Amino acid sequence: MSDRSSEEELLEFLYACPVGLIECDSSxxxxxxxxxxMQHLLPLAGPRDPGNLFAALxxxxxxxxxIVAAYAPATGRICDGHRIFVDLAARRRTTTPKVLACTLVKLGPxxxxxTLSDISEQVAQEARLRQADTWFATLLDSVSHYxxxxxxxxxxxxSADACFARQTGHAAVDVIGRHLAEIGGSEPSGGDxxxxxxxLIAAREGWHLQEGWQQRADGERYWCQRLVVARSERGEPRASGFSVILRDVPRRGEAAEDMRRLLNHDHLTGAANRRHFGEVLKREQRHWRELRxxxxxxxxxxxxxxxxxxxxGHPVGDTLLRRVTxxxxxxxxxxxIFARLGGEEFGVLLPRYDEDQAAALAEAMRAAIAGIAVDTPRGGLHVTASLGCATLNETDGSIDALLALADDRLYAAKHAGRNRVRSRETATA
Incomplete structure (x- = not known):
């Protein structure tokens, strides 16, 4: 029989356990x-209450x-491996963004x-495998699929081959001389x-690969990979034309689309989540470097x-957050892209918008938020917002500096009296 008490053994187990363990109440x-x-939670809490799991995160x-409030059973697993993306952007391009997996179990009323565990390397490996899978599929699939x-x-x-007619519903003879963008009905949403x-990129780099929604002749939308390859006459430095390969990717069914939405959107408001916002921001940074x-x-x-x-109470606050969204x-x-970055903070990413357009949209959002009215037992509830605008040109392409500059202007708006917009023009006025 062990000389140690069960309490000592439990403490030893808790200290040695390689996973973060937290016991808390429903609040x-x-x-x-x-x-x-503690190693995971305390750095994330910042000025918030580190003694409350929800406040710290x-x-x-x-x-x-x-998610916890919506779980009705008296006991059971609320979520399993829910991913928490800590960094919007790595401080250095070689740094793997930190991702935590959170599992919540309801033990009683x-x-x-x-549990909290660091899965940053796993997530990075998954991304590499997805990229490899796309390329292997391109190599192994039959040419007739393109x-x-x-x-x-x-x-x-x-010119267009017979597969183009089968895939798009447009006869090859009918599309000669027409612009490809008109035929494909592509949707440059989300910054594509x-x-x-x-x-332009294919002419400079030799090729460009992109995925996005396309439209067939009958109006049906389908998910398509489009590879554009530059062609040039012998000895000519500039592209004389392009070869285009369109691949119908049959992976965007209703179930896949539901999963994509769960992964990319905030559970409460339906806005894009922090992870998706960070991914789009990095993609747009690449576009900025390529096209300015x-x-x-x-x-x-x-x-x-x-x-x-x-x-x-939080239910009224949740209603207000949904109305703002x-x-x-x-x-x-x-x-x-409109995203919930945390708590009552939101981000709006605007590809192809200059500072004047962004400031005008921010002012429209400020006015719309000020016009929201939520009925409560205590009477009508109104809220205002403070907004900060910045452009990637101002920070010479740095994501971290862009986020910091927009934050600085946000807090300048708060210090100036709240319910207002601050941009480069108003900050220097």
Whole structure:
């Protein structure tokens, strides 16, 4: 029989466990956590309450509180390996962004157990495998699965094979001389490059590969990989035309689309989540380096939102966050991304928007938010927001500097009295 007490053995287990363990109540108040959990949680809490799980993770995983609130059974697994993306952008391009996996188990009506583990390398490996899988599929699939055509430097179709007709529903003879962008009905949403921008990169780099929605002749949408390869006459330095390969990727069914939405969107509001926002921001940074097209960022923070939760409760606060998302996304251009970055903070990414366009949109969002009214037992509730605008040109292409500059202007708006927009023009006025 062991001379040690069960309590000593339990403490030894908690200290030695390579996974962060946290016990808390349904409001997030922590009763116990091991050192490994402290190593993960304390750096993320910042000025927030490190003694409350939801408060500590509010900036990085604001959806956890609503996920727990929505779980009705008395006991059971609430979520398994829910991913928390800590960094919007790595401080150095060689740095792997940190990702935590969180599992929550409901042990009783007011008792939760949470685990936290670092899966950063696993996520990076998954991304590498997905990229490799795309290329291997391209090499191994039959050539008959691809539509092949040639286009002029300006995008007019010169020739198309029989597979093009089968894939798109357009007869090859009917599309000769027409512009490829008109035939494909491509949608440059979410910051995808337009055809002329793809041709520019392919002419410079030799090729360009992009995925996006295309449209068949009958109006059906399908997910398509488009490879553009530059062609040039012997001895000519400039591209004399392009070969284009279109591949119908049958992976975007309804179930796959639902999964994509779960991975890319905030559980509570339906806005894009922090992870997806960071991915699009990195992609747009690459586009900025290649094309120097405008890229603007708006960050907005609701004024005095903590008082809303304290006075009216989190359900009313959640309703308000959803209303803010609704009115802002209604104003969003097709290529824009509206994301919940944490708590009451949101980000708006605007490819091809210059600083004047971004400032005008920010002002429209400010006015729309100020017009929201939520009915509560205490009467009508109104809220305002402070907003900061910045462009990637101002930071010479640095994501970290872009985020910091937009944040600085956001807090300048708060210090100036809240319910206002600050951009480069107003900051220097």
């Amino acid at each position: 997030g108040a922590i009763a116990m956590m091991n050192p490994h959990a 509010e900036h990085h995983a604001p959806e956890l509180r609503s 007011d008792r939760l157990m949470a 539509a092949a055509l040639t286009i002029t430097p300006s995008g007019e179709i010169q 490059l337009r055809l002329d921008e793809q041709l 097209q405008s890229l603007s960022l708006i960050v907005l923070d609701l004024d005095h939102f903590k008082a809303v939760n304290d006075t009216h 609704d009115v802002c996304t209604a104003l969003l251009p097709p290529c824009g």
